Amino acid sequence: MHGDSSGPPRQLAAVLWDMDGTLVDSEPYWLAAERELVTSAGATWNPAILPLMIGQSLEHSAQLLQEWFGITLGVQEIVDTLIDAVIGRMDTQGVPWRPGARELLLELEQAGVPCALVTMSWKRMVDVVLDQLPDGIFDVVVTGDAVTRGKPHPEPYLTGAANLGVDIARCVAIEDSTPGVASAEAAGARVLAVEAHVPLPAAPGRSRMTTLEGIGLDELERIAAGTVMDLIGA
Numbered sequence: 001m002h003g004d005s006s007g008p009p010r011q012l013a014a015v016l017w018d019m020d021g022t023l024v025d026s027e028p029y030w031l032a033a034e035r036e037l038v039t040s041a042g043a044t045w046n047p048a049i050l051p052l053m054i055g056q057s058l059e060h061s062a063q064l065l066q067e068w069f070g071i072t073l074g075v076q077e078i079v080d081t082l083i084d085a086v087i088g089r090m091d092t093q094g095v096p097w098r099p100g101a102r103e104l105l106l107e108l109e110q111a112g113v114p115c116a117l118v119t120m121s122w123k124r125m126v127d128v129v130l131d132q133l134p135d136g137i138f139d140v141v142v143t144g145d146a147v148t149r150g151k152p153h154p155e156p157y158l159t160g161a162a163n164l165g166v167d168i169a170r171c172v173a174i175e176d177s178t179p180g181v182a183s184a185e186a187a188g189a190r191v192l193a194v195e196a197h198v199p200l201p202a203a204p205g206r207s208r209m210t211t212l213e214g215i216g217l218d219e220l221e222r223i224a225a226g227t228v229m230d231l232i233g234a
Contacts, residue, residue, distance in 0.1 A: 011170060011221055011224040011225040012113060012170065012171075012172060012217075012220055012221045012224035013114070013164075013166040013167055013170035013171055013224070014113065014114040014115065014116060014139075014161065014164050014166045014170075014171045014172075015108055015113060015114075015115045015116075015171065015172050015173075015174065015220060016115075016116045016118050016157055016160050016161065016171050016172070016173040016174070016184065016189060017105070017115060017116065017117050017118065017119075017138075017173075017174050018055075018118060018119060018173070018174060018175045018176060018177070018180050019117055019119035019121055019126065019129060020055075020119065020120070020121055020176075021054065021055070021098070021176035021177060021196040021197060022098060022101065022174055022175060022176045022180075022194060022196070023097070023098060023101045023102070023105070023117075023129070024095055024096055024097055024098060024101075024129055025096040025097065025098050025196065026086060026090075026095075026096060027054065027196065027197045028096075029085075029086045029089045029090065029093075029096075030082065030086055031050070032085070032089065033081070033082045033085035033086050033089075034053075034061075034065065034082065036085060037065065037071065037078065037081055037082065037085075038065065038069045038071070041069060041070070041071050041072070041073075043069040043070060043071070045069075046068065046069075049064060049065075049068050050197075050198075051178075051198055052064055054177045054178075054179075054197060054198055055120070055151055055152075055175075055176070055177025055178060055179035055180045056120065056150065056151065056152075056179050057120050057144050057150030057151065058079045058082065058083070058120060058121070058122065058144055059075055059079065059150070060150065061082075062075040062076075062078035062079050062082075063075060065078055066078070079122070083121075083122060083124065083125050086125060087124070087125055087128055090128050090129075091128075095128070095129055095132045098194075098196065098211075098212065099211050099212060099213045100211055100212030100213035100214065100215060101212050102133070103212075103213075104212050104215055104216065104220075105133070105137060106134075106137075107216055107217055108217060108220075109134070109137050111217050113217065113220075114139045114140075114164050114166065115137065115138050115139060115140075116138060116139060116140035116141070116142060116160035116161070116163065116164055117130075117138045117140070117141045117142065117160075118142045118156045118157055118159075118160040118173070119141075119142070119143055119144060119156075120143075120144035120150050120151055120156070121143060121144055122143055122144050122145040123141075123143045123145055123146070126141060126143050139164060140160055140163040140164050142156050142159050142160045142163070144156075146159075147159060151177075151179040151180050151182070151183035152178075152179040152180070152182035152183045152186070153183060153186070154183055154184075154186035154187035154188075155183075156183055156187075157171075157173055157183055157184045157186075157187035157189055158187045161187070161189070168187055168188045168189050169188050169189070169190075170224060171189045171190065171224070172189065172190045172191070172192055172220050172223050172224050173187075173189040173190070173191050173192070174192045174194060174212070175191060175192070175193055175194070176193070176194050176195065176196040176197070176198075176200075177198060177200075178198065178200065181193050181200060181206070185203075185205075185206070190205070190207070190223050190224055190226075191205070191206050191207065192207045192208075192209065192215075192220070192223055192229075193206055193207065193208045193209070194208075194209050194210070194211065194212055195208065195209070195210050195232065200232075202230060202232070205228060206228065206230070207223050207227075207228050207229040207230060208229075208230045208231065208232040209229070209231045209232065210231070210232060
């Protein structure tokens with residue numbers, strides 16, 4: 001429950017957050033888990049697979065690992081193995097926040113702007129991250145094991161906006177991956193693409209940055225109103 005405000009700003013109805021690579025810098029944890037899985041199967045890791053996996057559903061990534069490296073485990077076994085490994089690293093090494101992300105999230109909470117977490121990670125991993133944040137900071141949480149079609153399909157973001165009860169055209173989605181950006185744009189949200197581990201090309205209506213440091217409610221309100229803020233192309 002958000003307080004300390006009579007309501008969200010006029011244009012910005014809600015902010016829809018991706019998690020891996022956007023809120024938390026967990027991609028290196030996933031990479032380590034994937035490499036360990038491949039080498040334990042006796043195969044040789046090939047980093048060329050990474051652009052095909054980042055931002056995709058875990059089931060899709062598991063299928064790619066099977067195809068590329070001959071992993072004989074089933075899809076569910078692969079997913080469980082990867083999640084266990086990433087959670088283990090978060091337990092021992094901590095939750096690695098992306099620069100400026102937690103600060104922006106807290107500012108939105110204080111301003112009374114509804115937020116949804118829209119991630120392809122599964123609930124048991126998401127709960128580890130949420131445990132490090134104030135209770136209820138996300139009004140809605142959509143996880144990869146709760147949707148039928150993952151990113152880049154629009155279903156995850158459409159579900160997030162519907163569960164918030166807001167018009168997705170008045171939402172800003174914050175994303176770091178090509179599938180995530182595609183999902184949010186197909187759903188009809190304004191998109192702020194924040195480059196982390198993969199380049200995100202310019203596109204009409206797409207705001208782009210390399211960090212959320214220094215980004216606040218005012219900037220998101222401008223993006224919601226239709227301003228394109230391309231600080232990469234500037």
